[in-house]
Amino acid sequence: MKKITILFGNYGSGKTELALNIALDLGRDHKDVSLVDLDIVNPYFRSSEHKNMLESKGIRVIAPVYANTAVDLPTLPPDIYAAFEGGYAVFDCGGDPVGATALGSLKSHFDRVRADTLALYVVNTMRPFQDSADSIIQGFTQIQAAARIKADDFVLNTNLGSETTGDILVNGYGIIRELVKKAGVPLAYVSGTKESLGVFKKRCPDYTGGYITLEIFMRPYWM
16 A cells, blocks of 8 residues: 555445544554544544544554534544655545545645555445446446545455355456446456455455455444
8 A cells, every 4th residue: 555545436336334444454564553533523433532542552543523423514634634645544535425525635745745645445336326437436436526536446344244255255356347447447356255365265266466454343233
């Protein structure tokens, strides 16, 4: 990973789960790691909900002012700009074009450190409007425009939560291969639980990219 990792994509693609895992992985090898919760729209399934756990691991959490409160219009905190000054930072961005505008508002800062920034667009082919290459491209085009940054790579994060199987991940691989051809953006990572990735590796030997093994943190409150 580069010094700054951006995770953006459609709602429900699993950006927050990835952000938590990447930040924790970086925190094992580096002292200065920040997780920036840029989701100013969705009040649920936020990376900042795990602030205590992250900070106990030495990871700084930067979240919108009033995040996780009853206030309707959270704003970006002043200390967000510290994430661009040295160390490692993972940006967890809101899904849909509205949520991506917060990322777009930081364009001048990302432009300054673009060589050290990896922008990853996360795809979960089991979510609405992501079950075909054409439907994914439509959302991808809109979100990328709102974010004002071009994706460097795709991350295949196909899952059905606790019902995820290796077969589901394999099926998503078929869709994203078509997406790569149509969008002209490479697939850099396949992510999933240890079990689902084990099945994927056996079924898709042609894949030569990287893997992100996920520990599941984001669970519905009723679980």
